[in-house]
Amino acid sequence: MYEEIVSGLTSFIGKSPTAFHAAANLGAILYENGYQKLDEGEKWEIKPGGRYYVTRNDSSIIAMNVGEQLEDYCFKIAASHSDSPTFKIKENAEIQVRDKYMKLNTEGYGGMLCATWFDRPLSVAGRVVVREGKEYAAKLVNADRDLLLIPNMAIHMNREVNKGYSYNNQVDMLPLFGGSGCRKGDFKRLIAEELGVEEDAVCGMDLYLYNRMKPSVWGADKEFISCPQLDDLQCAYTSLTGFLAGADDHAVNVFACFDNEEVGSGTKQGAASTFLHDTLYRTNLCLGKGEEEFYRAASKSFMLSCDNAHAVHPNHPEKTDEGNCVYINEGIVVKSHAGQKYTSDAVSIAVFRGICEEADVPLQFFANRSDMAGGSTLGNIAMSQVSMNSIDIGLPQLAMHSSFETAGVKDSYYMVRAVGKFFDSPIEAISVRPQQ
Structure with missing residues (x-):
């Protein structure tokens, strides 16, 4: 039942x-x-x-x-x-860090609990508009794999974090996308590959982060559900x-x-x-x-x-x-x-x-x-x-x-x-x- x-x-x-x-x-x-x-x-x-x-x-x-x-x-x-509540991927999303990391630029959508987004597998999904000849078509996309992660800063670098911390969405909440082998254009290329279209056909994107953790039914009598x-x-x-x-x-x-x-x-x-x-x-x-x-x-x-x-x-x-x-x-x-x-x-x-x-x-x-x-x-x-x-x-x-x-x-x-x-x-x- x-x-x-x-x-x-x-x-x-x-x-x-x-x-x-x-x-x-x-x-x-x-x-x-x-x-x-x-x-x-x-x-x-x-x-x-x-x-x-x-x-x-x-x-x-x-x-x-x-x-x-x-x-x-x-x-x-x-x-x-x-x-x-989630984080929306900005239009020009890729940010390189000292040529060693590639992160994505996001902004908050709704009033989320920021701390719950750290150190867990994330991915990106949403709607993409592609050009098909002289027409435009909206398509759903879901990069259905562990693709991104927002890493916490180690307690050694912020000893007072457990006494309270104010998260800055422009600094703290940007997900890591790739390492030193990642170059600008790779994110859009990945989305085009997910859709099976040419990169130039991608004309607009409404993309969001989502948590990849699987639903769990738990508790002494299996009375709770978390997801x-x-x-x-x-x-x-x-x-x-x-x-x-x-x-x-x-x-x-x-x-x-x-x-x-x-x-x-x-x-x-x-x-x-x-x-x-x-x-x-x-x-x-x-x-x-x-x-x-x-x-x-x-x-x-x-x-x-x-x-x-x-x-x-x-x-x-x-x-x-x-x-x-x-x-x-x-x-x-x-x-x-x-x-x-x-x-x-x-x-x-x-x-x-x-x-x-x-x-x-x-x-x-x-x-x-x-x-x-x-x-x-x-x-x-x-x-x-x-x-x-x-x-x-x-x-x-x-x-x-x-x-x-x-x-x-x-x-x-x-x-x-x-x-x-x-x-x-x-x-x-x-x-x-x-x-x-």
Whole structure:
């Protein structure tokens, strides 16, 4: 039961070193389950009972399972994000050091724990644009071998390092690529060879570092899982699995996974873009419905914003709120914030609580300490484009934004069950009568 989901999750993450790969692999799963790919630049034909998906920028994806009885319908959405904190390779990346080393110039993407990137095998992956005749084509690339490493400085050269060190991204975080035999141009040549194209055909690169360490299931009862990118590919994979397992015939059931959450979502493919609104509105029009019907449907709709949450740290329990703290393997987390960084409110909490009771899934509640700033996620950002009831949920984890994070074996199963029940539930089950 748990093992099958964890096996699928680790396989998915292993094949998804970047948001581009994650979106492609989510699309492959959808295609295998009978979903037809749409192109934003082409005319759409969407029919009741149909299954479709569409991508934007090759890094965000939205899928729709369209019900057949849509006289009075709504949208049911489970949303997550495809990106994780990492380091992006700069355009002119190669830096020679005294003709003895070649390192690569990078810059930070998102808020990572820098110390976790040292002294472990790394590689590079992402999207490359190549010229094919008079056209350009985007291609995925993954140098699937131990290629790079960011070496720590020996304690003998920094005796005070264990008392605290401030990492400089331009100095400390540059990966070693080669030795004295490496020359400028070798990196681009390697990428061209990986793609099987001429070096001159490579016209643009969106490349990122990724951690090569293999996933590990560990603990006294094998209750923990550690691997890269659990935030947020754990939610992306489990919410997709739940989406595929359930559907309401009176709804347009939607799975969404957005890029760029870790840097604010303010891109053409992020949650702050028009991608979700455009997709829902075009679907509504293709079904022969007008603007009035779209807004009526949106008013009855509901979104699960799925992004992982901070579990109580075993060495620092004081860092979490005493009464609103969560633990690994004890259920899905509902996240709330008085300043509205999370979308959860009394209405959405009541609805989701009922769904989890029906699914026999345990629920936990998280709030930040009132004297500490917390993070944010994509829920309230997406709602600025298309408004509906929404709740922010996630799975508890340790070491968020580490290059090797830890979560619970049971919790992935809980998310699949709850999301499946959400999509199976009738419209009435996700609605609350307004105040009289």
